Amino acid sequence: MNHPAFWRAGAISSTAVMAVVLIFLTIDSLSAIQAGGRNVPDYSVINKAIGYQFDAKRAASVPIIGGEELLFGRKYSAAEADRLMDHGKLAIQSRACINCHTFFGNGAYYAPDLTKAWLDPVWKQMWMPMTQSATKEEAMVKFLMNPEKYPTWGRMMPNLKLTREDSEAIVAYLKWMSAIDTNGFPSGFKTTESK
Amino acid sequence: MYRSQQLALKYFIAAIALFGIMIVFGLLASAQYVHMGFLFQVLDFSITKTLHIDTMILWLLMGFMGCIYWFLPQELERDVEGIKLAEIMFYILCTAIATVAAVFIFVQYGGSNEFSMWFINQGRKYVEAPRWAAIGIVLVVLVFSYNIVATAIKAKKITGIMGVLMIDLVPLFALYLIAFPRITNMSVDLFWWWWLVHLWVEGTWEVLIGCIMALALMQLLGTARRIVETWLYIEVALVLGTGILGLGHHYFWIGTPEYWLAIGGLFSALEPLPLLGMVVHAVYDAGTHHMKTTNKPALYWMMAEAFGNFLGAGVFGFMMTLPQINLFSHGTQWTVSHGHFAFWGAYACGVLSVVYVALQKARGLEEMNGIRWKWSFGLLNFGMIGMVGALLISGIAQAFYERAIGGSTIQAFIDAQSNLWFLQGMNARLVFGVLFAIGYAVLVYDLLTIGGKHRTKQAAVLRPA
Amino acid sequence: MSGYELIYASLLLGVFVLCAGGYGVLYTLAQLQNAASWLYGARTFYGLQWLTTAAIVATTPLAAGWKLLIVVSCLVTLRVPQVIWKYLELIHK
Numbered sequence: 001m002n003h004p005a006f007w008r009a010g011a012i013s014s015t016a017v018m019a020v021v022l023i024f025l026t027i028d029s030l031s032a033i034q035a036g037g038r039n040v041p042d043y044s045v046i047n048k049a050i051g052y053q054f055d056a057k058r059a060a061s062v063p064i065i066g067g068e069e070l071l072f073g074r075k076y077s078a079a080e081a082d083r084l085m086d087h088g089k090l091a092i093q094s095r096a097c098i099n100c101h102t103f104f105g106n107g108a109y110y111a112p113d114l115t116k117a118w119l120d121p122v123w124k125q126m127w128m129p130m131t132q133s134a135t136k137e138e139a140m141v142k143f144l145m146n147p148e149k150y151p152t153w154g155r156m157m158p159n160l161k162l163t164r165e166d167s168e169a170i171v172a173y174l175k176w177m178s179a180i181d182t183n184g185f186p187s188g189f190k191t192t193e194s195k
Numbered sequence: 196m197y198r199s200q201q202l203a204l205k206y207f208i209a210a211i212a213l214f215g216i217m218i219v220f221g222l223l224a225s226a227q228y229v230h231m232g233f234l235f236q237v238l239d240f241s242i243t244k245t246l247h248i249d250t251m252i253l254w255l256l257m258g259f260m261g262c263i264y265w266f267l268p269q270e271l272e273r274d275v276e277g278i279k280l281a282e283i284m285f286y287i288l289c290t291a292i293a294t295v296a297a298v299f300i301f302v303q304y305g306g307s308n309e310f311s312m313w314f315i316n317q318g319r320k321y322v323e324a325p326r327w328a329a330i331g332i333v334l335v336v337l338v339f340s341y342n343i344v345a346t347a348i349k350a351k352k353i354t355g356i357m358g359v360l361m362i363d364l365v366p367l368f369a370l371y372l373i374a375f376p377r378i379t380n381m382s383v384d385l386f387w388w389w390w391l392v393h394l395w396v397e398g399t400w401e402v403l404i405g406c407i408m409a410l411a412l413m414q415l416l417g418t419a420r421r422i423v424e425t426w427l428y429i430e431v432a433l434v435l436g437t438g439i440l441g442l443g444h445h446y447f448w449i450g451t452p453e454y455w456l457a458i459g460g461l462f463s464a465l466e467p468l469p470l471l472g473m474v475v476h477a478v479y480d481a482g483t484h485h486m487k488t489t490n491k492p493a494l495y496w497m498m499a500e501a502f503g504n505f506l507g508a509g510v511f512g513f514m515m516t517l518p519q520i521n522l523f524s525h526g527t528q529w530t531v532s533h534g535h536f537a538f539w540g541a542y543a544c545g546v547l548s549v550v551y552v553a554l555q556k557a558r559g560l561e562e563m564n565g566i567r568w569k570w571s572f573g574l575l576n577f578g579m580i581g582m583v584g585a586l587l588i589s590g591i592a593q594a595f596y597e598r599a600i601g602g603s604t605i606q607a608f609i610d611a612q613s614n615l616w617f618l619q620g621m622n623a624r625l626v627f628g629v630l631f632a633i634g635y636a637v638l639v640y641d642l643l644t645i646g647g648k649h650r651t652k653q654a655a656v657l658r659p660a
Numbered sequence: 661m662s663g664y665e666l667i668y669a670s671l672l673l674g675v676f677v678l679c680a681g682g683y684g685v686l687y688t689l690a691q692l693q694n695a696a697s698w699l700y701g702a703r704t705f706y707g708l709q710w711l712t713t714a715a716i717v718a719t720t721p722l723a724a725g726w727k728l729l730i731v732v733s734c735l736v737t738l739r740v741p742q743v744i745w746k747y748l749e750l751i752h753k
């Protein structure tokens with residue numbers, strides 16, 4: 001016990017055991033969070049209606065994937081959806097949205113969490129009339145392209161020179177993200193779209 | 196002094212300078228919370244904050260490297276192999292950091308294409324640096340590892356601490372490679388990203404600072420090698436035994452399966468145990484030496500490291516690590532409160548301790564003392580505790596108003612940010628931040644002048660060695 | 661969990677670890693200086709830790725599993741400073 005070698009062996013074995021357990025859990029988790037896995041929907045979910053409902057059994061709100069609901073009036077094929085998502089993520093990384101916003105609660109805390117942004121009532125209540133848009137996705141695109149023109153309060157989002165293409169891809173990305181099962185985060189999210 | 200120790204001093208100078216730059220951008224970012232529209236579309240929050248946290252990672256890493264370059268030749272009783280290369284890498288690293296900082300400030304962001312990832316900003320928290328610079332960091336770390344391994348081989352000697360250090364550098368380096376790929380799926384992206392962030396700060400870094408503190412302890416208090424090595428192994432067993440699966444406390448809400456709620460909560464709840472052990476050990480060591488040493492500032496910073504690590508990581512982490520709590524506290528100023536306290540306590544204080552250890556030797560001082568280090572020690576720690584207290588209040592208010600009663604929508608976010616408790620917390624954070632900055636100024640002044648007149652005379656005697 | 665329950669529970673959890681820390685530090689000081697007064701302080705902290713545990717178990721909405729974890733941790737804490745002390749003495753000899 002008071003010999004270093006005893007504890008050296010202890011350090012090596014406890015680390016090794018934990019690392020092995022972590023590897024197994026990682027393999028399982030990765031299969032659950034691939035697009036189309038147990039917890040994360042396929043990218044073509046952007047063609048569907050997405051709701052959010054409390055599930056008493058899990059004591060948490062879960063996304064509900066409904067029937068067809070086209071985005072920008074288009075139906076995206078699987079390949080198109082893949083490409084769109086890739087572009088959306090690239091736009092998000094290149095502008096470092098995560099250094100103001102959070103995604104699933106990770107990032108910076110200067111601006112609202114984007115996990116369920118697609119389902120937020122604010123688009124219908126405020127930004128659709130403000131941007132004079134007929135659809136939610138149109139309002140989002142207009143906001144993203146010119147956020148400094150449509151502020152809701154004192155802290156504003158800067159113009160990040162997003163193109164129309166970038167903005168559409170981001171909207172699609174946010175729609176897909178809102179369909180991910182996040183074990184009930186953010187807590188008690190109040191959406192108007194809980195069919 | 197060994198040549199490697201001269202390089203260590205350069206690393207310390209760079210680290211302390213970056214520490215200052217970090218404070219400047221931290222203050223700017225917190226002013227942007229308090230004063231709406233401050234530097235809007237000039238130097239937005241995302242930029243100031245990126246510079247703040249990236250310089251934080253860099254100054255700590257450079258501080259660690261300085262510590263190792265300082266102790267390595269002493270430990271192996273010979274100068275470091277490949278030191279010339281290491282010196283060149285130091286300047287390359289500094290140039291790269293300056294270039295990236297200039298790009299962040301003046302270019303800020305690029306279009307939605309791979310060029311931006313390679314040359315402007317990768318847009319992932321803590322690892323924003325564009326890929327070319329990330330490759331530079333890889334090279335620096337490779338040379339650093341080469342220095343250590345080659346020196347050990349040449350010296351035909353490997354101590355227990357060196358063994359832990361060398362093994363630790365392998366995962367530390369491997370995890371950094373997560374900085375490169377661009378992953379479309381946000382859940383998968385964050386899954387790996389947390390391997391990098393958590394397994395660094397609650398795993399490999401914790402082991403690294405353990406090695407550094409062990410080396411410092413032997414020098415500072417003359418503790419026997421057998422003791423510090425045994426203790427180091429125990430710490431490693433406990434830290435990695437709990438911390439590896441503690442990773443699960445970041446897998447509650449990112450799309451990962453439900454079993455992480457139990458695994459992450461359980462193992463991360465055990466993480467404070469080794470930190471408690473460190474505090475008890477620090478009290479033991481200081482007590483058996485009656486706080487007597489020729490290097491008071493180093494000893495005080497070392498004590499601050501043990502206590503800060505326990506309070507910042509152990510206590511503040513434990514408050515929000517159970518999933519039922521984390522559901523509300525996750526991604527609020529509450530997190531920021533813990534993040535500051537933990538990084539400060541666990542790493543910043545440790546680096547500062549070794550800087551004082553090194554200065555004593557470099558300047559050939561029999562005794563390190565005076566009034567200035569006390570002021571800087573007091574102001575920095577008081578400022579930090581004030582900041583994390585203020586952030587805790589803001590964070591709790593945010594969890595309460597935005598999440599628990601607000602329904603987590605954008606409107607709920609805005610309501611919480613406009614709440615009086617929240618705003619007062621943000622104001623107080625800025626005020627304490629200024630105190631902290633004053634403490635930093637005193638620190639720099641002290642580091643430059645400590646030893647006063649004695650130093651040149653005595654250092655001259657030592658230098659030829 | 662309601663807002664107030666959240667604040668209450670998280671503060672208790674923080675106090676829980678703080679008490680363990682206070683106990684550990686004072687216990688070690690007591691051994692170092694062979695002083696009974698420190699030992700009283702140490703026992704007080706440990707007692708407070710049990711009070712906190714009781715409050716967590718009886719009055720917070722945490723799940724039963726987490727409460728069990730807290731109780732077990734509190735039990736184990738009793739021995740932690742003692743074991744560390746004995747061990748430190750052992751390796752310093």
Ligand code: HEM
Pocket residue numbers: 107108109110218221222224225244247248251530531532534535538539543624625627628629631632
């Ligand atoms: C004058 C002193 C400082 C000020 C005013 C300050 C301010 C800030 C601000 C405004 C943020 C952004 C938080 C957000 O997203 O809302 C931040 C993040 C951060 N700072 Fe500081 N900071 C200071 C010193 C430090 C020090 C000394 C450290 C570590 C040694 C540190 C480590 C961090 C870390 C780790 C984050 C990211 C935390 C997170 O997102 O959870 N800061 N700081």
Ligand code: HEM
Pocket residue numbers: 105106107320396397401444445463464466467504508509512513514515516517521524525526527530533534535537538541
């Ligand atoms: C040296 C040790 C530690 C350091 C430097 C540290 C630092 C940090 C930082 C910077 C973050 C924010 C990460 C981000 O989102 O950017 C964080 C998050 C977190 N830490 Fe630690 N931490 C340490 C130890 C611990 C321990 C021991 C615990 C638990 C007992 C803990 C619990 C947590 C939790 C639960 C979060 C997630 C917060 C959230 O949900 O937003 N940490 N830590």
Ligand SMILES: [Fe+2]
Pocket residue numbers: 393397441442444445
């Ligand atoms: Fe963590």
